[in-house]
Amino acid sequence: MSSGQTKKGRAAAAQAGREVRAALLRVMPPVDECLRACAGVASIGGLSREYVKLMVRRAQAELRVAVLSDQGLAAAAPAPRTRQALVEEVVRRTRAAIEADEPSLRPLVNATGVVLHTNLGRALLAEPAIEAMAAAARSAVNLEYDLDSGGRGERDALVEDELCALTGAAAATVVNNNAAAVLLALNSLAAGREVVVSRGELIEIGGSFRLPDLMERSGAHLREVGATNRTHPDDYERAIGPDTALLLKVHPSNYRVVGFTAEVELAELVEIGRRHGIDVVEDLGSGALADLGRLGLPREPLVAERVAAGAALVTFSGDKLLGGPQAGVAVGRRELVQRMRANALRRALRCDKLTLAALEATLRLYLRAGDLGATLPTLRYLSRTVGELELVAERAREILAERLGGDFRLEVVPAFAQIGSGAQPTEQIPSRAVRVTHLELAPEAIAAMFRAARPPVIGRIAAHAFLLDVRAVDDAAAFAVSFSTVRS
Numbered sequence: 072m073s074s075g076q077t078k079k080g081r082a083a084a085a086q087a088g089r090e091v092r093a094a095l096l097r098v099m100p101p102v103d104e105c106l107r108a109c110a111g112v113a114s115i116g117g118l119s120r121e122y123v124k125l126m127v128r129r130a131q132a133e134l135r136v137a138v139l140s141d142q143g144l145a146a147a148a149p150a151p152r153t154r155q156a157l158v159e160e161v162v163r164r165t166r167a168a169i170e171a172d173e174p175s176l177r178p179l180v181n182a183t184g185v186v187l188h189t190n191l192g193r194a195l196l197a198e199p200a201i202e203a204m205a206a207a208a209r210s211a212v213n214l215e216y217d218l219d220s221g222g223r224g225e226r227d228a229l230v231e232d233e234l235c236a237l238t239g240a241a242a243a244t245v246v247n248n249n250a251a252a253v254l255l256a257l258n259s260l261a262a263g264r265e266v267v268v269s270r271g272e273l274i275e276i277g278g279s280f281r282l283p284d285l286m287e288r289s290g291a292h293l294r295e296v297g298a299t300n301r302t303h304p305d306d307y308e309r310a311i312g313p314d315t316a317l318l319l320k321v322h323p324s325n326y327r328v329v330g331f332t333a334e335v336e337l338a339e340l341v342e343i344g345r346r347h348g349i350d351v352v353e354d355l356g357s358g359a360l361a362d363l364g365r366l367g368l369p370r371e372p373l374v375a376e377r378v379a380a381g382a383a384l385v386t387f388s389g390d391k392l393l394g395g396p397q398a399g400v401a402v403g404r405r406e407l408v409q410r411m412r413a414n415a416l417r418r419a420l421r422c423d424k425l426t427l428a429a430l431e432a433t434l435r436l437y438l439r440a441g442d443l444g445a446t447l448p449t450l451r452y453l454s455r456t457v458g459e460l461e462l463v464a465e466r467a468r469e470i471l472a473e474r475l476g477g478d479f480r481l482e483v484v485p486a487f488a489q490i491g492s493g494a495q496p497t498e499q500i501p502s503r504a505v506r507v508t509h510l511e512l513a514p515e516a517i518a519a520m521f522r523a524a525r526p527p528v529i530g531r532i533a534a535h536a537f538l539l540d541v542r543a544v545d546d547a548a549a550f551a552v553s554f555s556t557v558r559s
């Protein structure tokens with residue numbers, strides 16, 4: 072269909088477009104010029120110069136991105152083509168941003184199909200947790216204050232009983248996140264000594280949690296054993312010596328070793344440790360407190376099972392499958408937890424009253440049982456039926472069709488959602504999505520348009536199409552967003 076001639080024509084047009092964009096960027100007016108232009112705008116007068124300057128810088132950055140990608144410009148007619156037009160566009164964007172007064176951290180619609188999306192803030196809190204957090208924010212609280220004695224209290228005491236009851240452990244401590252819990256555990260229990268880990272478990276998660284790096288920072292020395300795909304009991308046995316402080320087991324989280332594999336199970340590792348008088352610590356990552364199997368989902372190991380299997384200490388996140396606030400929990404033998412509490416590093420890693428308030432309220436939901444699938448957003452999203460999702464997706468399709476106009480094609484299609492945050496990365500949970508295509512716009516351009524919506528909607532691109540997965544969207548009404556750049 073496309074002859075060489077039109078291909079050449081398209082290439083020339085693209086080149087011309089690049090030149091126009093480069094020229095526009097070269098004449099982008101400096102901050103001071105934009106500030107002077109802003110001075111005459113009524114809604115900006117009276118605001119501090121620092122604040123307006125910050126907003127101008129943001130408007131410029133936004134405009135630069137828009138010019139480069141040629142998005143937003145095509146739609147926001149007339150596109151600025153001169154220096155003066157650029158100044159006006161910066162002023163317009165600055166004024167709009169100031170009038171909207173939007174915080175940088177903005178609510179958005181998670182239509183990625185990843186229920187626990189790290190970049191989107193992971194677990195949504197249950198209502199009682201949100202209420203507990205707000206109450207703690209508004210008032211002085213007994214964070215480290217013993218109401219019986221009037222003396223100093225221990226902030227862990229606020230959640231320790233609940234954590235012990237739910238996991239069967241003897242003691243528990245809470246820090247800022249699971250990476251901090253691992254760091255604190257290794258520093259408290261193994262600084263200057265060796266920690267034996269299987270090569271198959273030396274993980275990196277999302278680029279920022281690399282177990283070998285974290286270990287080095289903790290002062291513990293890594294002793295790798297086995298091969299990436301196979302580690303045997305003998306490998307551990309041979310590595311144990313007078314310098315060994317711990318045996319560490321790590322949940323491989325975001326990857327799976329498949330095929331010709333061998334792993335030493337926790338119970339066996341505990342047995343090896345016992346013979347040599349060495350504790351086993353496990354970094355469980357997601358730390359499920361409730362059996363996902365009962366919700367019809369692939370099973371994740373329960374914290375209580377790992378404690379029962381003999382792990383001396385188990386660490387896990389508060390905002391993954393547990394469905395609470397960002398936190399790192401360590402449960403296990405009292406003596407080990409005490410050593411973590413006594414460590415000076417803990418002062419730097421501890422969490423605040425808001426986190427503890429939300430965590431306590433979340434743990435109470437588990438303790439009081441009832442229907443967790445109804446009360447905890449994370450478990451509710453994961454346990455919704457495809458039939459329910461079909462209805463939400465169908466309604467979302469109608470709402471979006473009304474807003475997007477005739478050039479867009481919208482259909483409800485089967486899709487696969489994921490738990491996210493390293494839990495069962497290879498498991499695909501059947502879901503439903505609205506597939507959005509357009510006569511001319513590429514999926515990336517459609518994705519950008521949805522990101523620019525108010526509030527932003529984040530979907531994903533799969534098989535060259537933009538998908539809006541509804542598994543983690545409560546109600547189709549969430550898609551009643553405004554698109555400033557859609558021409559109908």
Ligand SMILES: *Cc1c(COP(=O)(O)O)cnc(C)c1O
Nearest residue numbers: 248249250322324355356388493
């Ligand atoms: C997610 C994860 C971490 C990091 O937990 P954060 O709470 O994000 O700090 C550490 N280890 C494992 C195995 C994980 O899955």
